[in-house]
Amino acid sequence: MRLFKHNWPVPKDRELTEMDKKILFYQQRGHLVPTPSLIKTPEQIEGIRRSGKINTGVLDLVASEIKAGMSTAQIDKLVYEYTCDHGAIPAPLNYEGFPKSVCTSVNEVVCHGIPSEEEILEEGDIINVDVSTILDGYYSDASRMFIIGKTTPEKEKLVRVAKECLEIGMQVAKPYSFVGDIGHAIERHAKKNGFSVVRDLCGHGVGLEFHEDPEVPHFGKKGTGMLLVPGMVFTIEPMINMGTWKVFVDEEDDWTVVTEDELPSAQWEHTFLMTEKGLQILTY
Numbered sequence: 246m247r248l249f250k251h252n253w254p255v256p257k258d259r260e261l262t263e264m265d266k267k268i269l270f271y272q273q274r275g276h277l278v279p280t281p282s283l284i285k286t287p288e289q290i291e292g293i294r295r296s297g298k299i300n301t302g303v304l305d306l307v308a309s310e311i312k313a314g315m316s317t318a319q320i321d322k323l324v325y326e327y328t329c330d331h332g333a334i335p336a337p338l339n340y341e342g343f344p345k346s347v348c349t350s351v352n353e354v355v356c357h358g359i360p361s362e363e364e365i366l367e368e369g370d371i372i373n374v375d376v377s378t379i380l381d382g383y384y385s386d387a388s389r390m391f392i393i394g395k396t397t398p399e400k401e402k403l404v405r406v407a408k409e410c411l412e413i414g415m416q417v418a419k420p421y422s423f424v425g426d427i428g429h430a431i432e433r434h435a436k437k438n439g440f441s442v443v444r445d446l447c448g449h450g451v452g453l454e455f456h457e458d459p460e461v462p463h464f465g466k467k468g469t470g471m472l473l474v475p476g477m478v479f480t481i482e483p484m485i486n487m488g489t490w491k492v493f494v495d496e497e498d499d500w501t502v503v504t505e506d507e508l509p510s511a512q513w514e515h516t517f518l519m520t521e522k523g524l525q526i527l528t529y
Contacts, residue, residue, distance in 0.1 A: 252280045267421055268474060276423070277471045279459070284476035285452055290518060290527075292383035293452045293478055297516055297527040299331045300378040300385040303347075307376075313368045313393050317349040320374060321360035328378055336377035336384055336455050343500060348375040348388075355443055355484050355492050355502040355510040368394035371404055373512045377455065384451050386480050387528035388514040399487065400509055406438045407485040407511035414463070414481045415517065418524050424461055424470030431483045432464040441490035443510070446502065448480040451516055475521050482514030 253268045255261075261269075272278045285293070306327050307320060325346040328335045335346035343359070350358035350373040351366070358373075366372065375388035390404045413434050414427040432442045448461030459471040463483040486492075488508035495501035504510050517524040 252278045254281070264474065268472065271421070271472050279471060279474055279477060283450060283458060284474060285478050285518075286476075289383070289452060290476075290478070292381055293385055293516070293518075294527050296333065296378050296380035296383040297385035297387070297529070299328065299333045299380055300376055300387055300516075300528050302331065303327050303376045303378065304374065304387060304389050307374050308389070308391065311366070311372070311374075311391050311393070313366055313370075315366050316362050317351070317358070317360040317364045317366070317372075318362040320349055321345045321347050324376060332380065334379040336379050336386070337375075340455060348373070350375070350501075350510070350512070352509050353504045353507045355486070355504060356446060356512060357500045357502050359498055359500055366393045369396040369400070371396060371400050371509060371511060373510075375512075375514065382453070384453070384455055385516050385528055386451050386455075386482075386514065387516055388482065388512055390511050390513060402438070403440065403485060403487050403509055403511045406435065406440055407483060408513045410434050410442075410463070410483040410485055411481055411513040411515065414483065415515070415524050415526075418473060418481070418517070418519070420473065420475050420519060420521055420523070422473050423468050424459055424473065425465040426467050427481060428462045428465030428470070429467045431481075435483070435485050441486045441488065443484035443486060443490050443492055445492055446484060448482045448514070450477065450479045452478040473519050475519050477519045478516065478527065479519075480514055480516050482512060484510055484512045486510045 370393040377386040417430040450457030488506040491505040
């Protein structure tokens with residue numbers, strides 16, 4: 246006997262919409278589908294969009310200021326002040342004990358790097374700056390890679406391919422496709438370029454909370470994972486490694502994620518809204 250995941254209720258007080266029919270079609274065939282709570286209302290989408298606008302402004306500011314000789318603590322100060330000056334809150338600050346307003350992940354640090362006065366950016370470094378913003382209760386989340394001065398061709402390629410992975414993941418995410426389609430396309434592109442995809446961390450739903458369903462792995466098989474439906478909001482944020490995909494968490498701070506072989510890693514991220522026509526970026 247096949248077991249089905251009944252996540253989308255059959256409405257009793259109204260006629261089935263076209264979206265209801267499509268979701269129920271997939272649900273009846275055993276696919277994982279979203280619950281109605283994951284479909285954002287127009288008001289919620291507008292709130293997330295406003296949050297995303299500030300989030301983008303933060304990253305634009307960092308892009309204009311970041312340079313060799315700067316400490317990652319200075320980046321944290323820029324993020325905190327800009328966010329607060331615009332009436333918002335840095336989502337990472339005090340989140341499950343995280344002590345800063347932004348994640349700054351340099352070279353072999355994959356993600357969740359903690360800004361420090363002692364960490365000074367040097368010529369040739371690559372750094373991911375991951376910013377998350379709360380405005381009026383709505384969350385947005387995005388990150389960018391920055392190359393400090395001139396770096397090696399290998400690091401340049403890593404940063405470029407990581408961005409291409411994000412773009413490819415965005416292109417394959419269509420309404421009524423699956424989360425697994427995204428991961429499959431990303432992993433294929435990374436491997437084609439000689440890189441690996443981190444498996445221990447993933448993208449996620451976002452908007453009303455910092456982390457929501459669905460989880461969005463950046464590897465996988467087509468046709469697997471949750472069905473993607475108009476109104477869903479989630480991140481795609483592939484972490485691409487120059488060497489092994491395996492990582493470890495620094496025991497000193499219990500946050501910083503580092504590549505197991507200590508070779509460089511790169512990541513790009515956006516918050517997306519699924520529409521009837523495909524993904525729309527909310528963190529420009």
